[in-house]
Amino acid sequence: MYTIALVGNPNSGKTTLFNALTGSNQHVGNWPGVTVEKKVGSLKHKGAIYNVVDLPGTYSLGAYSDDELVARDFVVKGQPDVVINVVDATNIDRNLYLTTQLLEMGANVVIALNMMDEASMKQIDISIENLSRSLGVPVVPTVAARKKGINQLLDEVVNAISAGRKPSDIVYGEELDEKIMKLTEIINVREYQYPSRWIALKALEGDPEIKRLIADNKKAQEFISSISGEGTDLELDIIDSRYNYINKIVRASVKRPENEIVTTTDKIDKVLTSRLFGLPIFGLIMYIVFQLTFVIGSDFLGGYVESFVGMAGKGLSSLLISMNSPEWLVSFVIEGFIGGVGSVLVFVPLIMVLYFFLAILEDTGYMARAAYIMDSIMRAVGLHGKTFISMIIGFGCNVPGIMSTRTLENKRDRMIAILINPFMSCGARLPIYLVFIAAFFPNNGGLVLFIIYALGIAVALLMGKIFSKTLFKGESSHFIMELPPYRLPQASSVLRDMWEKVWDFIKRAGTVIFAVVSFLWILSVLPVGVEPYSQESILGRIGQFIAPLFVPAGFGNWQASVSLFAGIAAKEAVVAILGMVYAGVSEGTELITAIQSAFTPLSAVSFLVMTLLYTPCAAVIATVKKETNSWKWAAFMAVYPFILGWVFSVVVYQVGSILGY
Missing domain, CATH: 3.40.50.300 (P-loop containing nucleotide triphosphate hydrolases)
Incomplete structure (x- = not known):
């Protein structure tokens, strides 16, 4: 092998x-x-x-x-x-x-x-x-x-x-080669994981990792110091030598036309990346994506999965009753598993369609343009366009979005990018948006979804500006990025990317969400003798304890409070818990009907804003701890979005109430 x-x-x-x-x-x-x-x-x-x-x-x-x-x-x-x-x-x-x-x-x-x-x-x-x-x-x-x-x-x-391997034949020039050779001889007396000549080259280049590696080698340090005292910039010399080497090879091997060919990509980019049209076109494209998501995912495909989940629930119920299964098992399967996990799975078609269109945009090369288009806006808040790439990745899941900040060379930029990424609406939040949109805004689904995503970006930029002026002062690094040529998307690549994200969502519904729902179902039927899913259950009492906090935001009922609490474990759990608790109290009424009776359009908007901005899931907080190597920043990530989400949702509800909504 x-x-x-x-x-x-x-x-x-x-x-x-x-x-x-x-x-x-x-x-x-x-x-x-x-x-x-x-x-x-x-x-x-x-x-x-x-x-x-x-x-x-x-x-x-x-x-x-x-x-x-x-x-x-x-x-x-x-x-x-x-x-x-x-x-x-x-x-x-x-x-x-x-x-x-x-x-x-x-x-x-x-x-x-x-x-x-x-x-x-x-x-x-x-x-x-x-x-x-x-x-x-x-x-x-x-x-x-x-x-x-x-x-x-x-x-x-x-x-x-x-x-087998072949030694390098790269020549850097007589003077530089002599210095590399001398330092190699000094380094050769010790055992290192890297080749000695390469260590010598990178040490002269000022590589921070190699400098740490040979920090205790006094002879090497003395030699490097003596060279540095000569006033030459060895790093630039080495870079120049590499490019001189490359230029000689290219001149001998590559022929280009005298006049540069204007490609189709160049012609398209004159419009799509222009200062005047670039940003409006980006907004229009994303708006169309959200509209198509609803038309295809909900109107065309949505009913099939919902019908399947409904039939599965009735079939399991009949089977368990025919087997004389205990009442608690029937309750758990129908109201806990089907009502909870099933209420999440019905949104798979919409998630699948959204990821399909995002994969097409990625495969065509347009998403790289989105980062370029956003560069001027990102600069205005103290960041640069490359940060927006991690934000785009966060639309799928905030965990890889935060991980992708590792490509940022500047620690300041990276910390800000980590702290604002959770405001990007990940796929796990999508079922929450969709169920409330279906309940209150079914005729304007694409527009509402677009506004939610845009609000997340706006809040991220606002916090980026605040962080760049307070916690992380300093200048951002330069933005260098290649724009790939436009390409026709490959069906295999698009479908693979879409399926990987959808399958990850389904796995989370079958594992994490199932575990959360199972635990909270137990709390909803205890202590023994209380009415399941009632305020007297342990779950209901927890909800009543939390609920007063959300009264100013317009959704101070225990069911909404418990669902938000569960969402800290995993955002998909918000809909799962709503499905479970409302399935119990409303005697089988559909979740959307139950939500319509518990919320008003204004309190629904307030709830959506809270869902968008409040504490990210446990996996994101754990990733922040690992990426920053600090519990302090993990705790900060758990607390500050919650406060921000609460403030925004309260403002939305109170201002909306004053305006008569």
């Missing part, structure tokens, strides 16, 4: 190649000790089994973000048999910078020169033979989206494993 590592710049087609290599034989997890996501898959080729590890997309292998550290540590410490370096053929100059760093590390590299079809459209002519000879590694032209060149790439992987 052999290990292949996939390394490449963001938007180079690395994940597409990973999917082409592994098909469905893959799983997602986290790196040991860190929460950066990794994908691992497997494949068979000529009788051998290969594990394929998709490393985080990165422009370099420095130590300025956790993604960079994870990628380079795996290449050196994980010792993969082969590193497939995915290079964008349309942007070969910049992509080869990462290639030079892999060669410096002594990695066994095979280059997948990807997107050759797009290079051809731009009339970029690349000599594969010259490029391979100049770099000293195999180069295979590929079009990962169409699975072209995959077998040839795997054949070169087999050859590279047989040949």
Whole structure:
């Protein structure tokens, strides 16, 4: 069994190649000790089994973000048999910078020169033979989206494993090479996890991780200090040397047209990313997505799942009664499981449709434009457009949204991005919005949903501004981001992305939500002898204790209070608990009808605002603790959104009441 590592710049087609290599034989997890996501898959080729590890997309292998550290540590410490370096053929100059760093590390590299079809459209002519000879590694032209060149790439992987690793032939210039050699000799007397020459190079470059690694090596420190005293900027010298090396290779291997080709992407971007039209078009696109979500997910597909859940409930009820099952078991299955978990599952079609359209926007390359469009607004609140990428990811789930802040080099930017991410409406909040919209605003569902999401973004930006002026003063880092070309979305990629998110939602409903509902169902029927789901039950008493806090917000009933309390465990539990408690008190009346009798349109809006802003789920709080390594920030994340949500919901209800709503 052999290990292949996939390394490449963001938007180079690395994940597409990973999917082409592994098909469905893959799983997602986290790196040991860190929460950066990794994908691992497997494949068979000529009788051998290969594990394929998709490393985080990165422009370099420095130590300025956790993604960079994870990628380079795996290449050196994980010792993969082969590193497939995915290079964008349309942007070969910049992509080869990462290639030079892999060669410096002594990695066994095979280059997948990807997107050759797009290079051809731009009339970029690349000599594969010259490029391979100049770099000293195999180069295979590929079009990962169409699975072209995959077998040839795997054949070169087999050859590279047989040949073994090759030393780097990169020349930095006589003076710089001499300094690297001397420092290598000093470092060589000790055992390190990294190659000695690479440690010497990175130490001269000022790499913070390597500086910590050799901090106790006095001779190395003295040598570096003596060089620093010469007044030369070694980091810039090394960077310049890499680009000089790359430029020589590109001049010998790549021919471009004299006049730059104006592509379809360029023409579209003149409109979609313009200062005048960019933001309104982004808002319009998201509004259309929400409208289609309701039309397709609710009007077209919604009834099927609801009918299935209803039939399942009646079937289970009849079966249990025919088996003379105890009354408590019938109550638990029908009112607890079906009323609770079932009330969440009926919204799967809407969630599926929303994620489908978001996956299309991602696959076309438009979401990268959203970050670019938002950059000016983010700058106004002390952040930059790259922060908005983590916010977009938070629309799926706040946990990976917070994890994605690891790509931000500036600690200040990262902390602010972590603290504002929970205001992004994750998929778990969607069932809450949908059930209240269905109860009070069925004719304007898309508009209401759009307003909720927009409010979350607005509050996040407001808090970002406040944090940048108070807790985290200082300047944000520079925003550098590549905009990928527009592409037709791949059905397999879109469906895979949609299914992964929907399946995660279903699993949470079957595990976390079931556990929460089961626990609270027990509290709703105890102590023995009380009427189930009544104020006299333990659950009812807990709700009555909490309820006065929400009276100024217009929903001071114990059922709403308990559901919000359960939502701290998992947001989907809010609807599950409402389904359970109202199923009990309303004798089988549909949840929407029960909510209509317990809320007014104004108190429903207030409840939605509270749901949007208050304390995130336990998984998010745990992620904040792990990402910041501080219980202080985890506690802050638990408390400050609750206060903010309460204030906003009270203002909404009180102002609405004054205005006569």
